[in-house]
Amino acid sequence: MGGSFNPPTIAHLRLMQAALDSMNASQGIFVPTSHEYVLRKMKKLHYPQDTLSDKLRVEMLETFCERDKRLKVDTFKMIYTERKYDFYMIEEIRKSNPDSELYSIIGSDKLSIISRWHRIDEFIKMCRILIAERGEDINALKNSNPYLIEHWDAFRVFNIPEDITGISSSLFRERLRNNDPSAQDLVTSEVWEILNTNGKVPANSITDFHGDYDFLSNFYEVSVQYQGLTYGSSEAAFQAQKCMTDKAKAVFTEYRPGKSKSAGRRVTLRPDWENVKVNIMQEILRAKFTQNSELAERLIDTGDKVLVEGNNWGDTFWGVDNRTGQGENHLGKILMKIRSEIRK
Secondary structure: OEEOOOOOOHHHHHHHHHHHHHHOOOOEEEEEOOHHHHHHHHHHOOOHHHOOOHHHHHHHHHHHHHHOOOEEEOOHHHHOOOOOOHHHHHHHHHHHOOOOOOEEEEEHHHHHHHHHOOOHHHHHHHOEEEEEEOOOOHHHHHHOOHHHHHHHHHEEEEEOOHHHOOOOHHHHHHHHHOOOHHHHHHOOHHHHHHHHHOOOOHHHEEOOOOHHHHHHOOOOEEEEEEOOEEEEEHHHHHHHOOOOOHHHHHHHHHOOHHHHHHHHOOOOOOOOHHHHHHHHHHHHHHHHHHHOHHHHHHHHOOOOOEEOOEEOOOOOOOOEEOOOOOOOOHHHHHHHHHHHHHHO
16 A cells, blocks of 8 residues: 555554455555655645654554554655656565565545556556445446456455545644644554654644744853853854864854854864764753753743744754654754753
């Protein structure tokens, strides 16, 4: 079963299980598409921020595999940034399973265009088509299409479970954007937990470090003492640590956040920077909040909300790029860790 799985819903899981049961099959393989494909799709819908990373989509699909040991995930299509036809995906799966009988699951709504698929004649020699019946008149669709009439031996039909009709990733995303609590009913508990802990549930997360939450930003101007020097912001303190001498670091005590960031790009970078920068950020932010009690109280007041530095400047290390949904969010994770420490 191919798809965006953005995110995978209970319908994806139940549909795959129904297909396996109908054919008495030994294995079901989820094949998620590439991030670039999903992003293009979300941009067309004007919701690029709803794009989930490859890592998250695979992680969520793998929870399906933990529920049902017949299931697995194949990331073949994720490694391609350009369009990669299903023909090549089936070709690769065939190489790994030379003696297996393969079926590709499609919705009955795709039957009218299947004759236009890339290398369809070769495709159905490698892999039969398993049609998920969605209420359409399959016989009418077949009889109105000469290609289907001629090649119908390559097709099989199975019924989808009635209780998943209408469930889709797009419906889930719509409900999530509207803070509709019923969105949770469309995914498994494991998928919901992954989305929640990664700041993808708006009602349970803070994704904008401006306005009421500007104090979470490193650009918030407040005194921070670190290693014997007093800086005007955590940004200045952090950028200073890129320098190799105390004299060079001291210059940053006079800089405001924006100038600090700019100057930090031009310094002679200490050779171990990539290895130590996360720990340094953690030490500086711990100093920021433990030295300023009013900020510590505001941090605690964020409760158990997931903190995500959403940004529009492409930072996928410290935060999450709002335009693509990609990001490791190290800054948010550090803030949540310090919040937990302060509570104790």
